[in-house]
Amino acid sequence: MTEDILDTIEFDDDGFMVNAADWTEEIGRAIAEALEIELTDRHWKVINFARSDFEKTGEPPTLRRITQQTGVSMKEMYQLFPDGPAKLAANIAGLKKPTGCI
Amino acid sequence: MKTLLILGGGTGGTMVANKMVHELDPQEWEIILVDRDETHYYQPGLLFIPFGIYSPRDVEKPKRDFIPRGVKLILSEIELIEPEKNQVILAKDNQTISYDYLVIATGTGIRPAETEGLLDGGGWRKDIFDFYSPDGAAALASFLKFWKGGRMVVNVAEMPIKCPVAPLEFLFLADWYFHQKGLRDQVEIVYATPLDGAFTKPRAAGILGGMLESKGIKLEPNFNIGEVDNDKKVIRSWDQREIAYDLLVTVPTNMGADVIGRSGLGDELNYVPVDKHTLQSTAYENIWVIGDAGNAPTSKAGSVAHFMLDVVIENLLRHMEGLEPRPGFDGHANCFIESGFEQGILIDFNYDVEPLPGKYPLPGLGPFSLLKESPANHWGKMMFRWVYWNVLLKGGEMPFESQMTMAGKWQ
Numbered sequence: 001m002t003e004d005i006l007d008t009i010e011f012d013d014d015g016f017m018v019n020a021a022d023w024t025e026e027i028g029r030a031i032a033e034a035l036e037i038e039l040t041d042r043h044w045k046v047i048n049f050a051r052s053d054f055e056k057t058g059e060p061p062t063l064r065r066i067t068q069q070t071g072v073s074m075k076e077m078y079q080l081f082p083d084g085p086a087k088l089a090a091n092i093a094g095l096k097k098p099t100g101c102i
Numbered sequence: 103m104k105t106l107l108i109l110g111g112g113t114g115g116t117m118v119a120n121k122m123v124h125e126l127d128p129q130e131w132e133i134i135l136v137d138r139d140e141t142h143y144y145q146p147g148l149l150f151i152p153f154g155i156y157s158p159r160d161v162e163k164p165k166r167d168f169i170p171r172g173v174k175l176i177l178s179e180i181e182l183i184e185p186e187k188n189q190v191i192l193a194k195d196n197q198t199i200s201y202d203y204l205v206i207a208t209g210t211g212i213r214p215a216e217t218e219g220l221l222d223g224g225g226w227r228k229d230i231f232d233f234y235s236p237d238g239a240a241a242l243a244s245f246l247k248f249w250k251g252g253r254m255v256v257n258v259a260e261m262p263i264k265c266p267v268a269p270l271e272f273l274f275l276a277d278w279y280f281h282q283k284g285l286r287d288q289v290e291i292v293y294a295t296p297l298d299g300a301f302t303k304p305r306a307a308g309i310l311g312g313m314l315e316s317k318g319i320k321l322e323p324n325f326n327i328g329e330v331d332n333d334k335k336v337i338r339s340w341d342q343r344e345i346a347y348d349l350l351v352t353v354p355t356n357m358g359a360d361v362i363g364r365s366g367l368g369d370e371l372n373y374v375p376v377d378k379h380t381l382q383s384t385a386y387e388n389i390w391v392i393g394d395a396g397n398a399p400t401s402k403a404g405s406v407a408h409f410m411l412d413v414v415i416e417n418l419l420r421h422m423e424g425l426e427p428r429p430g431f432d433g434h435a436n437c438f439i440e441s442g443f444e445q446g447i448l449i450d451f452n453y454d455v456e457p458l459p460g461k462y463p464l465p466g467l468g469p470f471s472l473l474k475e476s477p478a479n480h481w482g483k484m485m486f487r488w489v490y491w492n493v494l495l496k497g498g499e500m501p502f503e504s505q506m507t508m509a510g511k512w513q
Contacts, residue, residue, distance in 0.1 A: 084324070
């Protein structure tokens with residue numbers, strides 16, 4: 001079922017959605033499932049922040065920005081999204097891969 | 103009288119003062135530069151202090167020597183910037199300065215307190231050192247002089263950092279230094295970085311990563327430090343990986359000046375949001391930002407501030423004439439990477455083009471090899487200190503174009 005949704009979406013080489021505007025919560029759930037992450041309210045708090053912040057700035061938020069503005073601690077971020085929180089949150093939120101650093 | 107106010111007298115602010123003093127009519131304009139301390143540090147030189155190549159005295163000069171006549175220098179902390187009122191409040195005598203144009207050049211600095219146990223765990227300046235501050239670099243020099251060896255871990259806490267190649271240069275020089283002392287086989291060198299490789303850009307990361315390997319330096323990528331455990335002498339990542347150290351050389355979190363945060367002008371790291379091509383503040387049209395203080399997604403480095411300079415100057419003047427700013431800044435960065443044993447590497451890149459191999463043409467001096475070790479690159483780096491003090495800071499002509507060129511680069 002979820003596989004079907006993901007088949008309709010265009011992803012880049014790193015597995016990030018090409019068009020953030022195509023994202024729906026259902027797609028977010030499907031990506032999370034493919035990443036073996038079970039979404040809780042805390043995950044959604046982060047994902048929703050990432051989406052709204054992206055609308056303002058055009059960039060996926062950094063980890064520091066997420067923790068500062070959502071109140072979710074760094075420690076919890078690593079519990080919610082164990083393998084690279086900023087990247088995984090952006091991925092599930094349908095955003096491009098964070099450039100992070102220069 | 104109108105006022106151009108420059109905050110910060112480091113590389114960027116000093117260059118802007120030297121350029122603008124020739125552009126503005128002194129009958130019409132007052133130029134004021136505010137900085138909190140008297141000493142100008144040649145920051146690329148800090149890297150050499152731990153290894154005894156430079157002493158602290160080799161990298162410092164009075165700021166006054168570089169502020170031109172016609173620019174008023176005020177030494178004071180900055181209390182608050184009030185962009186809605188076009189004024190800045192200084193700590194000294196609670197003085198208020200109104201401005202017509204503001205150039206923010208307050209830079210970036212290390213914040214060891216951002217990492218648990220780094221500053222406050224008991225090991226700071228005992229077996230934990232930084233080399234981004236003059237006193238940190240000097241303290242590390244004293245430590246290394248008598249160190250008998252062990253496990254040295256170099257850790258970057260968080261990106262972005264000032265001069266993103268400096269940790270690699272530190273590693274290369276450390277390898278050379280311990281060789282010279284006959285200690286290399288007593289020292290294990292580990293590089294723990296939050297990046298997924300040796301550097302931020304793929305081709306350079308591959309080549310520089312290969313150099314780490316050939317020098318026997320172990321790379322620990324994707325390491326996001328959560329805390330320093332001073333008792334166990336390990337650094338621990340947020341995902342609970344541990345790396346043991348005998349000597350920890352940290353590149354702490356970098357942040358913009360506190361006054362930027364206090365004044366509500368910064369992002370989460372106190373960097374001022376700017377248009378990445380015009381260098382104008384995205385919030386206030388009479389505020390311009392040069393160098394590390396802004397959030398333009400390029401390297402935080404003196405060469406970048408230099409390449410920003412002409413764009414900032416031109417756009418200030420255009421704005422004063424009621425013209426639209428020109429999107430002239432392309433993210434150009436250019437760094438000599440000291441690689442030890444009197445060799446160096448040169449990289450040259452911008453927003454769109456990553457560092458590529460090839461030759462860098464430079465009339466009279468070059469060409470310099472790009473992304474490849476050569477003695478000329480080492481001497482270029484060593485010579486640059488003279489160029490910095492005598493030409494660059496004073497706004498003199500440099501034989502570099504602000505915009506990157508593809509000439510000599512292999513794609």
